[in-house]
Amino acid sequence: MASKPYRPSNGTEGMGFVEVWCDRCIKMSIDPNAKKQCSFFLRSQIDYDHNGKWFEIDGVPTCTAFKSRTEYNRTRKRYGRRDERQTEMF
Numbered sequence: 781m782a783s784k785p786y787r788p789s790n791g792t793e794g795m796g797f798v799e800v801w802c803d804r805c806i807k808m809s810i811d812p813n814a815k816k817q818c819s820f821f822l823r824s825q826i827d828y829d830h831n832g833k834w835f836e837i838d839g840v841p842t843c844t845a846f847k848s849r850t851e852y853n854r855t856r857k858r859y860g861r862r863d864e865r866q867t868e869m870f
Contacts, residue, residue, distance in 0.1 A: 782837070783836065783837045785830040785834065785835060786835050786836040786842070787830070788841075797834075800841075801846050802843070804849055804850070805818065805843070805845075805846050805847055805848070805849060806849045808821060818845075820832065820833040820834070
């Protein structure tokens with residue numbers, strides 16, 4: 781497994797990476813004004829050299845910090861965890 785730090789070559793490639801990984805990750809808040817955001821995404825915007833979690837593994841751009849939002853929601857529903865701030869309608 782050959783890996784090297786991933787650096788998008790242009791904005792289009794970077795937005796494609798964000799769509800595949802960041803937009804589906806639990807660490808990336810859906811609300812852009814939220815206090816908690818993905819620190820690796822923010823580092824990628826600030827430090828072009830490397831953010832520590834974006835790698836090209838066998839030629840495929842990958843985020844090693846990725847945690848699926850879909851899988852998180854499935855687990856949360858399965859074990860009965862719910863957000864106390866939400867009200868139940870039914």
